[in-house]
Amino acid sequence: MNGERSGPFGPAVAVLVVALVAAAVVGAWPPLVAVESGSMAPQVERGDLVVVTATDRFPWDGVTGHAAPDAPTRLGGTGDVVAFDPPGDGLGPILHRVAFPVSAGDDWTDRADPALLEGDCADLDACPAPHDGYITYGDANGEYDQSAGIAPVVREEWIRAKAVIAVPELGWVRLAVDAAIARVGLVPTAVGFGGIAAATGGIGAVLLGRISASRRS
Known part of the structure; x- marks a missing residue:
């Protein structure tokens, strides 16, 4: 060290380097997602920071819904929690839990939990499923995103990353x-x-x- 001050760019560069290293490890950018709502409470609260990873990064193997046999436990519940970004909504990524996959044309309400459903297939814009994808929900919302009109059936390519852990505040x-x-x-x-x-x-x-x-x- 020669005693010279690094200036304001020093800490900023250090933060950027740490973020780039983290992204290389987890295979996702950004590698951290800040939670903006309470839809995943009580395990994940507004203001928490969630570490995410690419869905195909070892030891993960794609996306697993909570209804799958031997579904993994993620953030206080069964099934993967994913960050997805429906095109055109302009609200940024949504961090919600995957319920189960669907195929184009499915009446997925037959497999749905009635407690998370408002009406039957004829009442929902997202049913029958217009394309292959996933049914999702926020743990605290009490209704599927596709029932509440929060998001359409989530296409695979809309999913940015999979949540690993949450760091409070x-x-x-x-x-x-x-x-x-x-x-x-x-x-x-x-x-x-x-x-x-x-x-x-x-x-x-x-x-x-x-x-x-x-x-x-």
């Missing part, structure tokens, strides 16, 4: 960054948050130095 940082990028752009946001991180680190170093000095005196 850390998603607020990601949500703040996303909001700042949407408002002022990527570069000003990186400089601003980098400067905050650098200042926070500097203050912390000074405080630790003073504590250490007081202990020696």
Whole structure:
């Protein structure tokens, strides 16, 4: 170390490098999803940060619904939780649990849990299934997305990633960054948050130095 300050870009670059490494490991970008609603409560709350991975990344093998035999446990329930992005909704990815797969033309209400269904096939825009895909739901919503009109039958290609674990509260940082990028752009946001991180680190170093000095005196 030559004693020179790294400047506000140092922390920003470090964060970017960590994110790129994480993406390479899990095979998904972004590798972290900030939860914006309470639809997956109580296991995943608004403001939590969810680590995701590609659906075909070892040791995973595609997408498994909660109705499948020996379905895995994910985020407090059976069946995979996936981040998917229906085209044209403009609301960003939805993080919900997979119930079961369907094929084009299926009357999937025959396999549905009546407690998660409002009406029969004739009452639903997503039934019969217009294409192959998945029926999904939020744990806290009490109704399938395709029954409530939240999302159409989810095509395989709409699924960005599969959820692995949730870290409480850390998603607020990601949500703040996303909001700042949407408002002022990527570069000003990186400089601003980098400067905050650098200042926070500097203050912390000074405080630790003073504590250490007081202990020696």
